[in-house]
Every structure is written in C-alpha cells, then in structure tokens.
Amino acid sequence: MQPQLNLLMDNKVTLYGASGHGKVIVDILESQGIVIAAILDDNPNLTQLLHYPIVKPTPEFHADCRNVIFSIGNNHVRKMLSDKMNCTFATAIHPSAIISKHSKVKEGTVVMAGVVINPATTVGKHCILNTGAVIEHDCVISDFVHISPNVSLAGNVHVMEGAHVGLGASVIQGIKIGKWATIGAGAVILKDVPDYAVVVGNPGKIIKYNSANE
Missing domain, CATH: 3.40.50.20 (Rossmann fold)
Known part of the structure; x- marks a missing residue:
C-alpha cells in the first residue's frame, strides 16, 4: 500500500x-x-x-x-x-555553502555543498548550483540553469534561461551565455555564447546548436 x-x-x-x-x-x-x-x-x-x-x-x-x-x-x-x-x-541550501547576504537565491533552487556565491549576484528559480561551484560578484543566473560541479564564473557573468555549464568549466568576467546553451566539461569561455550553442574546448568553440526542445 x-x-x-x-x-x-x-x-x-x-x-x-x-x-x-x-x-x-x-x-x-x-x-x-x-x-x-x-x-x-x-x-x-x-x-x-x-x-x-x-x-x-x-x-x-x-x-x-x-x-x-x-x-x-x-x-x-x-x-x-x-x-x-x-x-x-522551497529551496535547498547546503550548510557549507557560502552565500553573500547581498545576493539573492530564488525559489525552487538547490545549492550544493561548497558553493560560493559572492555579492550582488542573483540566482533565478529552479536552478542547480552543483558541488563546489564558484559564482563571483554581480553575476546573473537565470531560471532553470544548471551550474555543474567545480565551475568558476568570474564577475558579471550572465547565464541565461536553461543553460547548462558543464563540469569544471571556467568563464571569464563580463561574458553572456545564451539561453539553453551547453558549455562542455572543462571548457574555457572567453567570449559570449549565442542562444542554444554547444561550446567545448580551451578556448571554447561552437560545435553545434541545440534544438529548442533538447
């Protein structure tokens, strides 16, 4: 029963x-x-x-x-x-996460162990900030984003709706990652990423585009 x-x-x-x-x-x-x-x-x-x-x-x-x-x-x-x-x-935030009192995490989002979110950052709804990710100051993480383990986002990075930043990727300051884009594991992102693009490598290069329903 x-x-x-x-x-x-x-x-x-x-x-x-x-x-x-x-x-x-x-x-x-x-x-x-x-x-x-x-x-x-x-x-x-x-x-x-x-x-x-x-x-x-x-x-x-x-x-x-x-x-x-x-x-x-x-x-x-x-x-x-x-x-x-x-x-x-609800939200779920691991007690070892470090979140600035000057940042905001919206409903439905999960923040895993060891995550750091520095000041003036906004994290949207239903996001995943996975183990050990570092989100620097003034970042904007839109709804339904997944930031994978050990990702590093420098200051003022914008990650748009539904994007997935893969394991251990690094993104320099001021970059915009387009909606529903995919950043491959270990990629180094030095320039803006268009919507739906799949980017891999160091430096990151577009290898294809996701469909709107992928």
Whole structure:
C-alpha cells in the first residue's frame, strides 16, 4: 500500500523526482533537520530513494502542491513541470555553502555543498548550483540553469534561461551565455555564447546548436 501524501503540511518539503540528483537534495535537507514529506515520481519501476518510499503524483497534487523542489537534473523537464503545476516552492541550501547576504537565491533552487556565491549576484528559480561551484560578484543566473560541479564564473557573468555549464568549466568576467546553451566539461569561455550553442574546448568553440526542445 502506497503512503498517503498530506498536501497541507507547509513545514515539510516534497521532492518531485527520484533521481541521483534527488539523493543529494535529500542529504541537504536531512543535514538541516528539514522533514521530507514525500518523494514523488511517476516511474512505476521506482519504489524507494534512499530510505524513503516513492509516491506516484496525483492530479490533486498537481493542482495544489506546497513546498516542492524539483529533484530532476534535466533543465527542460524542470521548466515543463513548473509551467503546468500550481505549486509553491522551497529551496535547498547546503550548510557549507557560502552565500553573500547581498545576493539573492530564488525559489525552487538547490545549492550544493561548497558553493560560493559572492555579492550582488542573483540566482533565478529552479536552478542547480552543483558541488563546489564558484559564482563571483554581480553575476546573473537565470531560471532553470544548471551550474555543474567545480565551475568558476568570474564577475558579471550572465547565464541565461536553461543553460547548462558543464563540469569544471571556467568563464571569464563580463561574458553572456545564451539561453539553453551547453558549455562542455572543462571548457574555457572567453567570449559570449549565442542562444542554444554547444561550446567545448580551451578556448571554447561552437560545435553545434541545440534544438529548442533538447
């Protein structure tokens, strides 16, 4: 018998997505004593994430859900879900993250262990700032962005909606990374990146373009 989800418990967090990424978010929440109300996933083959049973989401949940975090690594899927669900959202911030009091992190975003966010930076909704990433002063991280582990963004970098900056990439100051662009692992970005571009190497070079639905 599946556990029942109490939608009215505003002091708890519900995770949507039973993935490896979800395991990291569970660890963050548990480290701060935050209660996990449920973990939802519509894959019938998944029954448990760590020690939590997985609950199938219902139409009622989609219509009225509270304190949700999308524990899904795919930027497009997070955007699709946020567009169709009537939810309020929580954030998950690891206690070892260093976030300037002069910066802002918006709802639905997850900040992993060892992340540094320096002053006058804004991080949008439903972003992933992964382990050990450094976001310098005056950066703008738009909604649904994924900044991978050990990425370094210098000052005044703008990362537009849905972009994915790969493992260990470095971006010099003042650069704009276009919406839904992909920066390859270890790339060094020395000039602006167009929307949907896929950039790899040192220095970074465009090798192709993503489609709007990739």
